[in-house]
Amino acid sequence: MSAVARNPLLGPVSLNRLPEAVQRPAYDRTRLRVGMAHIGVGAFHRCHQAEYTDDLLAKHFDRWGVVGINIRSPDLAGTLGRQAGLYTRLIRENDRAEARVIGSIVSVVDSQASPEPALEVLASSDIDVVTLTITEKGYCHRPASGDLDTAHPDIVHDLSNPHAPRSVPGLIARALELRMSTHGRPLTLVSCDNIPGNGALLQNVVQSITHRRGNGLEDWIAANAAFPSTMVDRIAPATSQADFETVERGFGYRDRAVVTGEPFRQWVLENRFAGRFPRWDEVGVTFVDDVTPFEHLKMRVLNGAQTTLSYLGVLAGHEHTCDDMKDPLLVGFVRRMLLEESLPTLGPVPGISPEAYVEQSLERLRNTAIRHRNHQIATDGSQKIVQRLLNPILERLRRGEAVRLLTLPVAAWMVYLVKASDRFGRQWTVDDPHAARIAAIADRVGSDAPALVREILSIDAIFDRELSANAAFRQAVVAHLEGLLEDPMGHLRHVCGLPLAAQLNHATHTA
Incomplete structure (x- = not known):
């Protein structure tokens, strides 16, 4: 023994x-x-x-x-x-x-x-x-x-x-x-x-x-x-x-x-x-007396980063969040998304600097001992993206602000579910209340991005009607969906562009 x-x-x-x-x-x-x-x-x-x-x-x-x-x-x-x-x-x-x-x-x-x-x-x-x-x-x-x-x-x-x-x-x-x-x-x-x-x-x-x-x-x-x-x-x-x-x-x-x-x-x-x-x-x-500022900060920053990394990480071939955090392209995109589009939707949070919270959150996700699987985080995504991504997107659209970055993980969520359909060879098994419906849509319309987006945005249990009817939102999601279906990492590099490359270079030299 x-x-x-x-x-x-x-x-x-x-x-x-x-x-x-x-x-x-x-x-x-x-x-x-x-x-x-x-x-x-x-x-x-x-x-x-x-x-x-x-x-x-x-x-x-x-x-x-x-x-x-x-x-x-x-x-x-x-x-x-x-x-x-x-x-x-x-x-x-x-x-x-x-x-x-x-x-x-x-x-x-x-x-x-x-x-x-x-x-x-x-x-x-x-x-x-x-x-x-x-x-x-x-x-x-x-x-x-x-x-x-x-x-x-x-x-x-x-x-x-x-x-x-x-x-x-x-x-x-x-x-x-x-x-x-x-x-x-x-x-x-x-x-x-x-x-x-x-x-x-x-x-x-x-x-x-x-x-x-x-x-x-x-x-x-x-x-x-x-x-x-x-x-x-x-x-x-x-x-x-x-x-x-x-x-x-x-x-x-x-x-x-x-x-x-x-x-x-x-x-x-x-x-x-x-x-x-x-x-x-x-x-x-x-x-x-009011939890709202704290929950918005956590959901839109930490949880928003986790959701974004989970879908992009799977598409990049990574297994865990800590693996995602070793990929400078993913890290640079998430930081930029949080700082440029997520944080401006937040009000003051008592006792907390939102910018410092972003860096603290990213540092927590680097912990190599926490083997948090991307597929585990991706579970039930249709129940999570509303508060983590869709609500801040709607707020920005109402103010006439850009949503080019926040709409990328929304499209990545769609790709994640679409690629679990028969039409795309069931590349992985997913666990989501709307997985079967979205897989059926993909089986029916194939890789036609505008048709996919139109059908998926019609699921009103997930998408607010004001949001799904917004032309700027639809166009951004369609563009991302087309790019991610063709070449996920190539599209991410395109979205990031030179400003992100310069930011990453600066971060490397100051680390």
């Missing part, structure tokens, strides 16, 4: 036998009571909100243990749950790896097959706060408008079967209904997904469901529930085999629920709660 095979599995029994190099919860977990639930216990939550809560429990111990609710595969109740909620958070930066065991998650319930386990937790009088990381498509909304997508199959089901919901908005609506009819305790629901006004969006989709019930639930929610908006930030890629091996070989124990993140983290939270809430502001969370 190898030394690795003899390593103990992480759990309450092995916790105190871990090496000193591994940081452990600085409180007695046996005394920890439940006060929160989290829907979607994926890598990001465990690398972000759960860590902040772990910090808070160490500083000011209180009843803020978390019950994780697993609503999709993989079955985390069988991995994280088997370890009594304990897991390792690895911080990776180039050659450095730091291990910390997080203890704030008390248990995990699996609710993939039935909503009942989740409803039991969410309706409990012990739960005062619910946080969510369910990705953009989990809200079952129309990205262009923020309205509930009443044609979504899960929403269609939930409107007819309110007691057995399939969607997260339906699940929350039913849980609030159960709370109203039993103990009546208030509830704060905190969306932690990368969507502008995520709290307002969550409230809107939930109330769009409850409005149809006519049993007083809508009024009860207005008086007893809060939906604060929030901005969250930490790059946390999918866990790799190398991460599991780092824990086993480097620290001497096994953990099947490892998560990996970068050193940087940030959380800005709207100061609006119903009832008791964790004082995360004591451990670095910024409570504000």
Whole structure:
């Protein structure tokens, strides 16, 4: 038997036998009571909100243990749950790896097959706060408008079967209904997904469901529930085999629920709660009256850069963001796009220099230890490009300003989906709610760029009608699409032109 095979599995029994190099919860977990639930216990939550809560429990111990609710595969109740909620958070930066065991998650319930386990937790009088990381498509909304997508199959089901919901908005609506009819305790629901006004969006989709019930639930929610908006930030890629091996070989124990993140983290939270809430502001969370400036900065700069690099990186043959950041053409384009077209759409951000934030963001993306795959970032692009690219484009067009740079990643997103069609030989597999529709368009019209753009812009769930009807926008996207379909890197060099070459040369000499 190898030394690795003899390593103990992480759990309450092995916790105190871990090496000193591994940081452990600085409180007695046996005394920890439940006060929160989290829907979607994926890598990001465990690398972000759960860590902040772990910090808070160490500083000011209180009843803020978390019950994780697993609503999709993989079955985390069988991995994280088997370890009594304990897991390792690895911080990776180039050659450095730091291990910390997080203890704030008390248990995990699996609710993939039935909503009942989740409803039991969410309706409990012990739960005062619910946080969510369910990705953009989990809200079952129309990205262009923020309205509930009443044609979504899960929403269609939930409107007819309110007691057995399939969607997260339906699940929350039913849980609030159960709370109203039993103990009546208030509830704060905190969306932690990368969507502008995520709290307002969550409230809107939930109330769009409850409005149809006519049993007083809508009024009860207005008086007893809060939906604060929030901005969250930490790059946390999918866990790799190398991460599991780092824990086993480097620290001497096994953990099947490892998560990996970068050193940087940030959380800005709207100061609006119903009832008791964790004082995360004591451990670095910024409570504000308006999250909007922070979320726009993050989405249009950091996330805008990630989305742009993911599509252009795939077209350039790169696998990871850190590979993209070694390509001077891609780096130079993204910096120029952010500085010349994205930043002018932003207002003042308290305590932050937008120009410095651009450079900080690009530096974070260079981290060679964060193996964030371009295809992973490209997932669900139709749900992401609205806030990252289309909204700033529309704002600039309304002011009569150029959008030649911001429209390139929009065209690159189209090419990414088009090249997954039969007509283009299915060059890769994509995961996007509109992938099948766009592939069908490509199969029908082929490489006719004007026809492709016309058909894709007609998807009003993504494209605002004012934007899709704008001639300057259409022309820019068509020109980029033609160039990217013919020669992606050649077109990028053409777009960048001499000013960018001079900028890159200057950056090389001053580095």
